[in-house]
Amino acid sequence: MVEKSIVSVESRSEEIKRLILNYSINDSTVLNIDGLFDALLVLYDECCSTKWKRETAITGFVEYIRTFISRIKQNRINRNDFETIKTIGRGAIGEVVVVKMKNTEKIFAMKVMSKSEMLRKADTVCFREEHDILVSGDPQWITKLYYAFQDHKNL
Template sequence: MNMCTLIHYYKTAIEHAIERNQRRQAFEQKLGTESSGERRNRELALFGKNESQFLRLRRTRLSLDDFNTVKVIGKGAFGEVRLVQKKDSGKIYAMKTLLKSEMYKKDQLAHVKAERDVLADANSPWVVSLYYSFQDPLYLYLIMEFLPGGDLMTMLIKWQIFTEDVTRFYIAECVLAIEAIHKLGFIHRDIKPDNILIDMRGHIKLSDFGLSTGFHKTHDSNYYRKLLEQDGDNKCKLGENLED
């Protein structure tokens, strides 16, 4: 482990510990006004379980060799989305593959970081779940929940016109989903039928946060421009910041 990686490792570990404490404090403050007694204990236990699961996933080191590609299900400006199967568990995921050279060239590092952060932070029924993220010299990989219902654009093309009841249902769910994103401190900035996915029960989840922002320094393109202008010791942060 070189010095840059070592410094980044301990700096990130401290930041993660601070974030966990802040999440715990914010959650306890919320419970203080909304619940008490047995319900409070259940909510705290569930919160602790979710935090433990998140930490286990964060410690898991994966590579492309851990997955089998079933088929390509989409293509974008920086890569593609594949339907993949994890070799050890057999579980199915959607793997978003982002070409890092194109991200650098088109000054999209801040947007990719924001997308990764909102997916990782959102423990919400309205947001596609992110299970793993890792990278190699060429690509950044986001392993996400696969939703078999397709997207709202495909439904519109198939049915052409929705009934009033169906329209009200999906508009109402979109409003709740956007509200959930705002409460997390993010703005999606690319809401359209293509980015509204449908789960197996017919409910929506938002996806494709490539244009989102969370008003954090690492979501600002100037942050990465400054790193690129500095010496080589700082440049190694670029790839590590995107995966963390």
């Protein structure tokens, strides 16, 4: 019988930190901190829905994490951090606009995609693949992704 090598607690802890903090990994199975925050926000919103109001453990979780969620929502970059200059293109599920980051002179192109249209055309829309290409593609040929965020209506 072959014994598994025992990996130290410190090594496992460092691996978890590396998985979360290492943005250079070109592996679509790796979540970055924004992906984890997105998942936590979805979980929180779902736990706040009326169908879970009577579950003691869930209401306890909601109360426990409410302040943390509030701080995430206050500090995450969002659409309100940009001023729209003009629309430069429209497509089947959204548009591309030129925006200026507020309180700076930084100019960006922002792709705004309708969630309802993406769900309607789920068989042809590949937003996750597009995101992964923008994050890990060759910067010589692929536009750099600076920020990605969503609200209830748009990605």
